[in-house]
Amino acid sequence: MIDVYIDGASAGDPGPSGAGVFINFKNGNVENHSIPLGEMSNHEAEYEALIIALDLCIERGVNMVSFRTDSKLIDDAIEKRYVKNKRFQPYLEKAIARIEQFDLFFIKWVPSNQNKQADSLARKAIREN
Template sequence: MVDVYIDGASAGDPGPSGAGVFINYKNGQVENHSIPLGEMSNHEAEYEALIHALDLCLERRLSIVSFRTDSKLIDEAIEKRYVKNKRFQPYLEKALKRTDQFDLFFMKWIPSSQNKSADALARQAIQKNGK
């Protein structure tokens, strides 16, 4: 099983945003992805981080993944397969189409203190906007 840590960040709400994805293969191999997202809200950046991470895992043909996020919004949306705010419905639908392609998909909420790698990558991505 591969552990995938995700985070989205915005400098303003909305503002320049970025996604961070840290993939730990648990064999000594890791991947770091810092993805600039342009202008969006922090919640949108969190969803974008999730979708980018899912795409990366599917491209690598990973079948069993365990995702970690410090966003309760993301964790609850995936767990319940539901969002209250209809603005996020298209993001959830994209994400669920992808999660359903894995043999096993797990999502776990973790405190921010355990998500420092993905957070740093997301913050780096903010700086890449417009470059």
Template sequence: MIDVYIDGASAGDPGPSGAGVFINYKNGQVEHHSVPLSNMSNHEAEYEALIIALDLCIEKGLMAASFRTDSKLIDDAIEKRYVKNKRFQPYLDNAIQRIEQFDLFFMKWVPSNQNRNADALARRAINKS
């Protein structure tokens, strides 16, 4: 099973945004993905990072993954399969549709200091746009 760290960042609310995905294969191999996004809120960028990471895993056939996020919003939404703010419902629906393709999927909240790689990648993506 691989570990996938995700983060979204925005320079403003809304503002230029980026997604960071750090994949740890646990065999010494890692991948860094820094994806520029359009102007959006930080929460939207967090959801975009999740969907991008899910798509990367699906494309690579990595169907057993433990995802890590420092976003309580994302962790709670995936765990409960519910969003309080209906603006985020399409993001949740898209994520769940992808998650259902996995053989094994876990989502875990981690403190920000354990998600530094994904955070740096998300911030780098903002600078690319």
């Protein structure tokens, strides 16, 4: 099981946005991904970070993952498989379709101070826009 930390950030609402993904393979290998996302809201950036991280894991053939996010919105949406704001429904559907490809998938909300690496990567991506 690998650990994946995700974060989305936006400089404005909407504004230049970025996704940060930190993957710890627990064998001494780690990956840092900083992906510029263009103009979008912070919530959209959080969803994009989730989907990008899921795709990265699938591309690497990983089948057991434990995700961490400091976004209650993302954690709640995945746990309940429901979004209150229908604008985010397509994001949720994309994420669930990917999640179903894993043998084991966990997601856990963590405080921001436990997600600093992904946050730093997301903020770096904003600057790269």
